[in-house]
Amino acid sequence: QVQLVESGGGLVQPGGSLRLSCAASGISVSIYSMGWYRRAPGKQRELVATITRVGGTNYADSVKGRFTISKDNVKNTVYLQMNSLKLEDTAVYYCNSVPPLASWGQGTQVTVSS
Numbered sequence: 353q354v355q356l357v358e359s360g361g362g363l364v365q366p367g368g369s370l371r372l373s374c375a376a377s378g379i380s381v382s383i384y385s386m387g388w389y390r391r392a393p394g395k396q397r398e399l400v401a402t403i404t405r406v407g408g409t410n411y412a413d414s415v416k417g418r419f420t421i422s423k424d425n426v427k428n429t430v431y432l433q434m435n436s437l438k439l440e441d442t443a444v445y446y447c448n449s450v451p452p453l454a455s456w457g458q459g460t461q462v463t464v465s466s
């Protein structure tokens with residue numbers, strides 16, 4: 353049974369930083385491409401960052417240069433370092449494989465507000 357548990361969200365001011373974590377079980381982050389997705393209020397879920405099996409990364413234009421995805425194969429955990437946060441980054445953030453194969457976790461809320 354696949355389980356994805358996201359954590360690390362919170363309330364932050366514009367320009368601030370957060371680091372999200374996704375603890376995976378039942379799926380190996382060393383085998384699958386993994387990604388961070390987000391769903392902003394009133395919008396569809398979008399993929400914002402991907403890390404491949406061998407560690408290659410790709411980012412949506414909206415977060416490029418500000419977000420960094422990484423993983424720890426031993427801990428089976430995926431991370432998202434978010435810097436220079438903007439109001440429009442406010443969303444619930446989820447992790448999943450790319451393409452998404454597992455049921456979605458509960459996500460972690462990121463709120464950027466002054």
